[in-house]
Amino acid sequence: MLKTVTVSIFTVALFSTAMQTAWADTALSGNEIKQVISGNTAVGHRPKKASKEYLTKSILIQTYFKVNNQLVERGLDARGSPFPAHGSWRVKKNKLCFTYSDSIRKSGKEMCRKVIRKDDGTYEILRKGKVKRVWKEILPGNPHNLE
Numbered sequence: 291m292l293k294t295v296t297v298s299i300f301t302v303a304l305f306s307t308a309m310q311t312a313w314a315d316t317a318l319s320g321n322e323i324k325q326v327i328s329g330n331t332a333v334g335h336r337p338k339k340a341s342k343e344y345l346t347k348s349i350l351i352q353t354y355f356k357v358n359n360q361l362v363e364r365g366l367d368a369r370g371s372p373f374p375a376h377g378s379w380r381v382k383k384n385k386l387c388f389t390y391s392d393s394i395r396k397s398g399k400e401m402c403r404k405v406i407r408k409d410d411g412t413y414e415i416l417r418k419g420k421v422k423r424v425w426k427e428i429l430p431g432n433p434h435n436l437e
Contacts, residue, residue: 315414318405320381326405327355327379327386331432332413334425336365351423354436355379361388362436374437386415 318326331354353363363375377390387402403422406414415423 316407320384323381329357331429332425333427336423354432
């Protein structure tokens with residue numbers, strides 16, 4: 291009887307831990323970040339600067355992370371016109387770091403963000419614990435021909 295109870299408790303504890311792990315959001319390691327984005331295009335949204343309603347007031351962003359650590363991004367400017375942005379990316383201390391070379395405000399400034407894989411398959415890009423972007427999908431290669 292004691293063996294049965296002990297085995298049952300162990301089984302429940304093991305199953306419970308496995309289920310929590312399977313459904314938990316996961317901060318990606320540096321190697322995992324590289325595996326996910328290198329040579330691929332992240333498609334998602336970022337909130338408009340002055341908006342708190344993230345999902346209803348957001349801007350579509352497509353970012354191609356080249357294998358040579360360069361990036362090309364297409365988004366919308368303040369007037370809603372599409373624009374390309376160019377820069378470089380790297381992984382440092384388990385964070386995705388990027389620099390824009392042709393940005394007026396952030397030219398040359400390196401920004402590093404934590405990447406979280408959500409249980410629904412999306413990714414959240416965080417700065418100081420706040421969501422700055424959400425990648426809805428990661429597409430192989432450069433399907434949008436970002437230049």
